[in-house]
Amino acid sequence: MPVRFLIYLAEEYQKLLNKAERYIYGSKQVMLPTPQCIVFYNGEKEMPEEEILSLSDAFENQKVKASVELKVRMLNINYGKNRELMEKCHVLEEYAPFVETARQYVAESRDYQETLNLAIDYCIDHDVLSEFLQRYRAEVLGMLLEEFDVDKYERTIRKEGIEEGNERGTECSFKLVQKLQEQNRMEDLDRAVREPDYRKKLFGEFGL
Numbered sequence: 001m002p003v004r005f006l007i008y009l010a011e012e013y014q015k016l017l018n019k020a021e022r023y024i025y026g027s028k029q030v031m032l033p034t035p036q037c038i039v040f041y042n043g044e045k046e047m048p049e050e051e052i053l054s055l056s057d058a059f060e061n062q063k064v065k066a067s068v069e070l071k072v073r074m075l076n077i078n079y080g081k082n083r084e085l086m087e088k089c090h091v092l093e094e095y096a097p098f099v100e101t102a103r104q105y106v107a108e109s110r111d112y113q114e115t116l117n118l119a120i121d122y123c124i125d126h127d128v129l130s131e132f133l134q135r136y137r138a139e140v141l142g143m144l145l146e147e148f149d150v151d152k153y154e155r156t157i158r159k160e161g162i163e164e165g166n167e168r169g170t171e172c173s174f175k176l177v178q179k180l181q182e183q184n185r186m187e188d189l190d191r192a193v194r195e196p197d198y199r200k201k202l203f204g205e206f207g208l
Contacts, residue, residue, distance in 0.1 A: 002055035002072045004182065005037045009070075037072040040092070042099050049076045094129045101128070102144055116144050179206050 013032055022030050041047055055070040056062075075082055079096040086093040098119075105119040106112060120137060124130045133140060176199070180189045192199040202208075 001039055002053050002070050003058055005072055006055060006070050009035055039072055039074050040077045041074050042077050047076050049082050098123050098129050112145055116141055175208055176202055176206060
C-alpha cells in the first residue's frame with residue numbers, strides 16, 4: 001500500500017505543479033501540500049484496528065538506512081472494528097455491515113453479479129447505505145465485482161501453488177495480482193484465472 005501511495009502522490013504533485021506552472025529546477029523552494037496517507041481496510045484477513053505501514057519495509061536491503069520514507073495509517077473498518085470511528089462517521093458505520101452482507105451472499109453462490117445484486121437489494125430494503133446504493137448502484141456493483149474477482153483469483157492461485165508444491169509459482173502469482181491491480185487491468189486478471197497459458201504469458205510480460 002505505501003508503494004501505491006508513493007506513486008499516487010508523485011502523480012498528484014506533478015499535476016499540481018503543472019497546473020500552477022511552477023518551476024522545480026529554480027533556486028526558490030517550491031511549497032507542496034502536506035500529505036496525510038490513510039487507507040481503510042476491509043479485507044477478510046484478520047488485521048489490527050490500526051497499523052502504520054512503512055514504505056521502507058518494501059526495500060530489499062534492510063541494512064541500509066533509506067533516504068526516502070512514507071508512512072500510511074491503516075484503519076480497519078470491518079464490522080465490529082474501530083467503533084469510535086464508526087460512530088463519528090455514519091457512512092463508514094453502514095459501509096462495514098454492507099461489505100459483510102455482500103461477503104455472506106457471495107459465499108453462497110458462484111454467480112457474483114446476481115448474488116451481489118441481491119446483497120445490494122437486501123441492504124436497500126434494510127436501510128443500510130440505502131440512499132447511496134440507490135444513487136450509485138452501478139458503480140458499487142462494478143467495484144464489488146472487481147474486488148471479489150481478485151479475491152477469487154488469489155484463492156485459486158494459492159490452491160494451485162499448494163497442489164503443485166511450487167512455492168515460487170505462488171509467489172510469482174501474487175506479484176502478478178499486485179501488478180495487474182496497480183495498472184487496473186481487471187480483464188487481464190479475470191482471464192489469468194481461467195487460462196493458465198495466458199497467465200504464463202503475463203508472467204513473461206512482467207519478468208516473473
